[in-house]
Amino acid sequence: MYDFSADSADCARAIEAGLSDYLSGARLSGPGPAADRVVAAMRHGSLEGGKRLRPLLLRQAAAIFSIPRETSLLAGMAVEMVHCYSLIHDDLPAMDDDDLRRGRPTVHKAFDEASAILAGDALLTHAFAILADPACHADAEVRIRLVAELAAGSGVGGMVGGQMRDIEGEQGGFSETDIATMQAMKTGALIRAAVRMGAILGGADPRALSAMTAYAEAAGRAFQLADDILDVTATPEAMGKATGKDAALGKQTVVARLGLDGARAMLEAIVNEAILALRTFGPRADGLRATARYFASREN
Amino acid sequence: MYDFSADSADCARAIEAGLSDYLSGARLSGPGPAADRVVAAMRHGSLEGGKRLRPLLLRQAAAIFSIPRETSLLAGMAVEMVHCYSLIHDDLPAMDDDDLRRGRPTVHKAFDEASAILAGDALLTHAFAILADPACHADAEVRIRLVAELAAGSGVGGMVGGQMRDIEGEQGGFSETDIATMQAMKTGALIRAAVRMGAILGGADPRALSAMTAYAEAAGRAFQLADDILDVTATPEAMGKATGKDAALGKQTVVARLGLDGARAMLEAIVNEAILALRTFGPRADGLRATARYFASREN
Numbered sequence: 282m283y284d285f286s287a288d289s290a291d292c293a294r295a296i297e298a299g300l301s302d303y304l305s306g307a308r309l310s311g312p313g314p315a316a317d318r319v320v321a322a323m324r325h326g327s328l329e330g331g332k333r334l335r336p337l338l339l340r341q342a343a344a345i346f347s348i349p350r351e352t353s354l355l356a357g358m359a360v361e362m363v364h365c366y367s368l369i370h371d372d373l374p375a376m377d378d379d380d381l382r383r384g385r386p387t388v389h390k391a392f393d394e395a396s397a398i399l400a401g402d403a404l405l406t407h408a409f410a411i412l413a414d415p416a417c418h419a420d421a422e423v424r425i426r427l428v429a430e431l432a433a434g435s436g437v438g439g440m441v442g443g444q445m446r447d448i449e450g451e452q453g454g455f456s457e458t459d460i461a462t463m464q465a466m467k468t469g470a471l472i473r474a475a476v477r478m479g480a481i482l483g484g485a486d487p488r489a490l491s492a493m494t495a496y497a498e499a500a501g502r503a504f505q506l507a508d509d510i511l512d513v514t515a516t517p518e519a520m521g522k523a524t525g526k527d528a529a530l531g532k533q534t535v536v537a538r539l540g541l542d543g544a545r546a547m548l549e550a551i552v553n554e555a556i557l558a559l560r561t562f563g564p565r566a567d568g569l570r571a572t573a574r575y576f577a578s579r580e581n
Numbered sequence: 582m583y584d585f586s587a588d589s590a591d592c593a594r595a596i597e598a599g600l601s602d603y604l605s606g607a608r609l610s611g612p613g614p615a616a617d618r619v620v621a622a623m624r625h626g627s628l629e630g631g632k633r634l635r636p637l638l639l640r641q642a643a644a645i646f647s648i649p650r651e652t653s654l655l656a657g658m659a660v661e662m663v664h665c666y667s668l669i670h671d672d673l674p675a676m677d678d679d680d681l682r683r684g685r686p687t688v689h690k691a692f693d694e695a696s697a698i699l700a701g702d703a704l705l706t707h708a709f710a711i712l713a714d715p716a717c718h719a720d721a722e723v724r725i726r727l728v729a730e731l732a733a734g735s736g737v738g739g740m741v742g743g744q745m746r747d748i749e750g751e752q753g754g755f756s757e758t759d760i761a762t763m764q765a766m767k768t769g770a771l772i773r774a775a776v777r778m779g780a781i782l783g784g785a786d787p788r789a790l791s792a793m794t795a796y797a798e799a800a801g802r803a804f805q806l807a808d809d810i811l812d813v814t815a816t817p818e819a820m821g822k823a824t825g826k827d828a829a830l831g832k833q834t835v836v837a838r839l840g841l842d843g844a845r846a847m848l849e850a851i852v853n854e855a856i857l858a859l860r861t862f863g864p865r866a867d868g869l870r871a872t873a874r875y876f877a878s879r880e881n
Contacts, residue, residue: 312739316743375844410733433612441703442615
């Protein structure tokens with residue numbers, strides 16, 4: 282019987298320890314010694330917090346192919362570093378201008394804007410350095426596919442493009458389809474990349490990869506819809522960040538259109554869709570199934 | 582007889598065309614369609630300008646191993662995209678706060694800060710996407726080594742760390758050694774990566790790679806020293822960016838310590854050092870030799 286709480290806590294601990302070790306400086310040096318201040322800002326922006334859901338999805342996806350946890354740790358750290366870089370940059374005054382993240386000052390508040398920009402840049406850069414390291418996987422072909430997958434999920438056709446569209450959408454005029462595309466890119470693309478990277482680590486054949494991609498796309502929509510619901514229902518204290526922002530900005534989210542009950546019913550349907558995509562995989566996919574269900578029930 | 586002007590112009594044309602094609606949008610899509618505004622900002626920050634010296638160094642290094650120009654084009658584009666991303670972020674108000682770059686408005690002036698941050702993030706991301714593409718090189722082992730090399734040169738032990746140190750150094754108190762380390766990281770690390778990536782494309786053995794690394798480190802110091810000299814001697818019009826900044830900030834550059842004549846003599850010595858590192862390679866290294874000489878004579 283798969284225990285979501287235990288497994289997600291174990292994954293969060295492993296990622297926290299792995300990131301803390303990697304970001305201790307020595308392993309970060311390049312042609313020169315790592316600059317202390319930017320390393321401190323990277324640590325502030327990536328340690329002590331976060332549910333580490335993307336690494337969890339990655340290792341649950343890899344588990345379908347009996348890949349041990351340790352083997353998916355470095356690839357999970359790479360995805361999490363990209364997620365953390367995106368939060369640091371999104372929080373900047375020129376973007377969402379947030380002072381609070383996970384209940385703590387954002388990186389540009391704790392340090393300064395220049396350090397926050399550079400810390401984000403560095404986390405993104407070193408995510409690819411980790412994937413290139415033979416310790417991540419012995420086979421160079423697998424590692425380069427991980428690089429391609431992470432870059433595609435993070436680039437202008439994925440996360441960065443989604444953030445750009447989100448900012449443009451704040452000026453209004455976005456249709457229901459525009460919002461769905463934006464959310465699929467901003468949040469969905471990295472979730473999709475995480476699941477697919479797990480499948481790539483596992484040597485998934487094209488048919489399995491396609492099924493897991495369908496799961497990931499539905500799971501990403503569920504995650505985003507849950508986020509939109511929590512923006513209405515949760516307190517800033519529970520979320521560790523400001524809430525009520527969508528309504529204040531007049532964003533045409535699903536919640537704004539269908540109301541809370543309607544949005545919850547749709548969330549349930551999307552979670553079922555994600556779980557159905559995994560029907561050929563048997564009990565080894567219980568982790569991914571549990572995470573999809575968690576998306577519908579999470580409280581922060 | 583190697584013709585530096587013709588070869589560097591040819592390289593600049595090839596990189597311009599390659600970047601313009603890659604940044605046309607279609608090839609940039611990921612899970613979603615590329616966001617137009619960020620693509621436009623990426624184009625503004627990377628097209629129509631720049632001497633493309635890093636791709637030139639990369640292809641000259643690859644030429645030692647008889648690698649044809651076309652084969653080093655994509656890796657050269659990747660290095661140039663990293664260089665352009667770093668300029669876009671360094672120009673931001675929170676960093677160097679520059680309005681002018683290559684005689685045109687900087688990206689955050691032509692667009693806005695959010696677009697500039699995202700365009701830089703995207704150029705960095707897609708640099709790795711290009712290296713991961715089998716079109717870059719047929720052998721996954723070579724491609725993943727290129728990823729590792731570019732990440733090491735760009736990260737906290739390289740370019741990003743150097744930029745952080747440069748900002749910290751503006752508060753004063755930097756020794757001669759501190760400045761040398763900062764410059765080796767900020768400018769030298771990516772030049773070093775470019776040369777080494779060319780060597781990796783060429784299948785250099787450890788001995789050849791080591792000699793080319795020695796060349797690259799000297800060439801990087803020559804490039805930086807020439808830049809410090811030009812900051813004193815050149816006009817903003819010739820440089821397409823503000824000059825006289827080091828003196829205004831009281832930076833302890835080599836020029837400030839040795840005077841112009843002393844700095845020029847040292848530049849000559851460093852160029853000779855770079856050329857000596859290539860002594861085993863014969864005429865195929867004439868390109869790299871010419872570029873080192875160009876660093877000492879350039880006027881912008």
